[in-house]
Amino acid sequence: MGRKKLLAGFRACALSLALLLPPVTVSQASNDTITLTLGKGSIFRLERSFATVLIGDPRVVDVRAQDDRSVILKALGRGSSNIVFVDAQSIAIVNIKVIVLDARI
Numbered sequence: 001m002g003r004k005k006l007l008a009g010f011r012a013c014a015l016s017l018a019l020l021l022p023p024v025t026v027s028q029a030s031n032d033t034i035t036l037t038l039g040k041g042s043i044f045r046l047e048r049s050f051a052t053v054l055i056g057d058p059r060v061v062d063v064r065a066q067d068d069r070s071v072i073l074k075a076l077g078r079g080s081s082n083i084v085f086v087d088a089q090s091i092a093i094v095n096i097k098v099i100v101l102d103a104r105i
Contacts, residue, residue, distance in 0.1 A: 036075035057081035
């Protein structure tokens, strides 16, 4: 019972966070670059379903799946990392580069 409440709370928190983040949509399987500000995040949406996400440097960016076509990207540290989305047939469908910069004052 406690686990169900925890999951419900997590979902509510993720939804609240998702509403505050600007969306990024990918229209084709290509190499794209996304720039994030340190400590901030963004929603990233794909046109196709993915099964696996590979993160080049997890110290730079974190990825949390919302569903099989969207994730929340959170900038953790300065630098760059690639993120590869792989479908159920183990085919890379999108490869993005994420650059994380300090906040501008």
